[in-house]
Amino acid sequence: QKEVEQDPGPLSVPEGAIVSLNCTYSNSAFQYFMWYRQYSRKGPELLMYTYSSGNKEDGRFTAQVDKSSKYISLFIRDSQPSDSATYLCAVAGGGNKLTFGTGTQLKVEL
Amino acid sequence: KAGVTQTPRYLIKTRGQQVTLSCSPISGHRSVSWYQQTPGQGLQFLFEYFSETQRNKGNFPGRFSGRQFSNSRSEMNVSTLELGDSALYLCASSLRTAGDDTQYFGPGTRLTVL
Numbered sequence: 001q002k003e004v005e006q007d008p009g010p011l012s013v014p015e016g017a018i019v020s021l022n023c024t025y026s027n028s029a030f031q032y033f034m035w036y037r038q039y040s041r042k043g044p045e046l047l048m049y050t051y052s053s054g055n056k057e058d059g060r061f062t063a064q065v066d067k068s069s070k071y072i073s074l075f076i077r078d079s080q081p082s083d084s085a086t087y088l089c090a091v092a093g094g095g096n097k098l099t100f101g102t103g104t105q106l107k108v109e110l
Numbered sequence: 111k112a113g114v115t116q117t118p119r120y121l122i123k124t125r126g127q128q129v130t131l132s133c134s135p136i137s138g139h140r141s142v143s144w145y146q147q148t149p150g151q152g153l154q155f156l157f158e159y160f161s162e163t164q165r166n167k168g169n170f171p172g173r174f175s176g177r178q179f180s181n182s183r184s185e186m187n188v189s190t191l192e193l194g195d196s197a198l199y200l201c202a203s204s205l206r207t208a209g210d211d212t213q214y215f216g217p218g219t220r221l222t223v224l
Contacts, residue, residue, distance in 0.1 A: 036215075043114070043200050043215035044153070088153065096143050096204060096211060097166045100153040 003027055006089055006101025015110055019076040023089035023101045026070065030091040030099070033065050035074045038086045038103070047087075048074065079108045112137065114203050114216035122222045128189040131219045135182050135203030141165075142184040143213060144176060147198040156199075159184050160206055188221075196223045 006023045013019055021035075032051045036044035048063035050056045056063045064073040072089055089101040115134045123129050135142050143166075144156040155168040159178035178184045182203075188195055198220050202213035 032211075041217075043217045046212060046214065049212055090153075095166055096141055096158045096160075096202075096206060096213060097155045097168070098143075098145075098153075098202075098213060099155070102152040 001026060002102075003030075003099050004089060004091055004101040007104055008102050010105040010107060012107045012109060013079055015079060015081060015108055017079050017108070019074075019079050019083070019106060019108075021074040021076075021087050021089070021104050021106070023072045023091075024070055025072070025091050025099075027091075027093070028067070028070065029093040031094065032092040033063070033072050034090040034092075034098070035061075035063055035072075036088040036090060036100075037083075038088060040085075044088055079106075081108050081110060083108050114201060114214055116199075116201055116216040116219050118219060119217065120220050120222075122224060123191050124224050125191055125193060127191050128187065129191060129221060131186045131188075131199055131201075131221075133184045133186070133201035133203075133216060135184070135201075136214060139203035139205055139214075140182050141204045141206035141211075142178060142182065143202045143204070144184070144186050145200045145202065145215075146170070147200060147218070148196075153200070156186070191223045193223050196221060 035048040038044045062075040086103040088103045090098040141160040143158040158166040176186045198218040200218045202215045
C-alpha cells in the first residue's frame with residue numbers, strides 16, 4: 001500500500017466549476033501537508049502549505065486537512081482553463097523528505 | 111529573485127554510461143533535495159543535502175549519489191545507467207529553518223537512457 005493515495009483522474013470540468021481533489025495518507029507521523037501544481041514539462045509549483053487540521057484559504061484555493069481521517073483535500077472555486085494541470089498532494093513528517101501522491105490530471109474546458 | 115535552476119534541461123545517454131546533473135538553489139537557500147519523477151512511480155525522494163552533508167536518503171540504489179558545494183549548489187550523479195533511469199529529475203531548494211522549510215522546485219532535467 002502506498003503511503004499517499006491520490007486518484008489519478010483525468011478529471012474534466014467546465015469553466016467556473018468547483019473542483020475537489022483528494023488524497024489519503026496512511027502514516028499519522030505526517031504533520032505537514034502541501035499541494036503542488038505542475039504544468040506539462042515544468043517543475044511542481046507550491047500552491048498551499050498547512051500543518052494543522054482545518055481549512056486554509058488562498059484566493060480561489062482552499063486546502064482542507066482532517067488528521068483524524070488522514071484525508072486532505074484541495075478545492076478550486078471558479079475554475080479557469082489556466083488551472084488545467086496536474087495537481088500533486090505531498091506530505092512530510094519533518095525534515096525535507098516529501099512523499100507525493102501520484103497526481104491528478106485536471107482539465108478545465110471552455 | 112531567481113528561482114531554482116537546473117542544467118542541463120535535457121540529456122540523452124546510453125545504458126552503462128554515467129551522468130551528472132546540476133542544481134543551483136534560490137539565493138540564500140542552504141538545502142537542496144533531489145526527486146525522480148516517472149509516469150509509473152510518480153515523484154520519489156532521492157536525497158537531501160544541507161550544509162554540504164547528506165541529511166536524508168530515499169530508497170534508491172547506490173548508483174545514485176550526490177554532493178553539495180560550499181555555495182549550496184548541488185550535483186547528482188547516476189552511474190551505470192539503466193533504461194529504467196529515464197525520468198525527469200527535479201531538485202528543490204529550501205531555507206530549512208524552524209520557521210520555513212517550504213520547498214521550491216526547479217524545471218527539472220529530462221534524462222533519456224537508450
